[in-house]
Amino acid sequence: MSISLPREPDFDKAGGLVPAIAQDAENGEVLMMAWMNREAFQETLSTGRAVYFSRSRGKLWRKGEESGHQQQVRQILVDCDADTVLLKVDQKGAACHEGYRTCFFREVGPSETKIVAERLVNPEDVYKK
């Protein structure tokens, strides 16, 4: 069985957008999941900075452009079906717009949901709401 070596995810198959997972390159923490179109992927590849496609804003989202919390990309991986991207990144500050290092700061258990992380920054300071 031969394994293909695609130069980018299969955006056409995926309808234009693929999920992109950002993982802390140092400690392995999964930081966030966002979406990429072809343009976001290619800009990430060429600049070494994580660029996503914001579905709510309908445009490219250069991570950290507002908050300063950029992601320097160390490695870009694509999965077996070429429809999901994994970025290993150096995260500046908090990945999450809620001020946590990771967006995955809530644990769902059988009987309760609880916060399992500490807030790094106050989002109101970062985004000047």
Added chain:
Amino acid sequence: MSISLPREPDFDKAGGLVPAIAQDAENGEVLMMAWMNREAFQETLSTGRAVYFSRSRGKLWRKGEESGHQQQVRQILVDCDADTVLLKVDQKGAACHEGYRTCFFREVGPSETKIVAERLVNPEDVYKK
């Protein structure tokens, strides 16, 4: 700013399916990304075994039911927007149907794509094709 403590992802907002990332609970390796509907999420929560929704087969996919490569779930996290799930799992064997431990076995670089992992098992042995 108050943080909500949802009991499950917001499946309605997401159109019924949310991405679910499986991460090795021991070494932090991101193993795969699949999809969950409400039923898959609830069964995962109640049984402690990862259950996804297969979009191609249009039904629940109890991970490992064919390959034996099950995922025992140690922790279930939900992201800030309650539209992505992160599972920390004990992975039996290979998470990937291509026989690799992780589905993210290909690295896309500026000039080439290369395989950066070793195959654990021969998929033809596992799935008896």
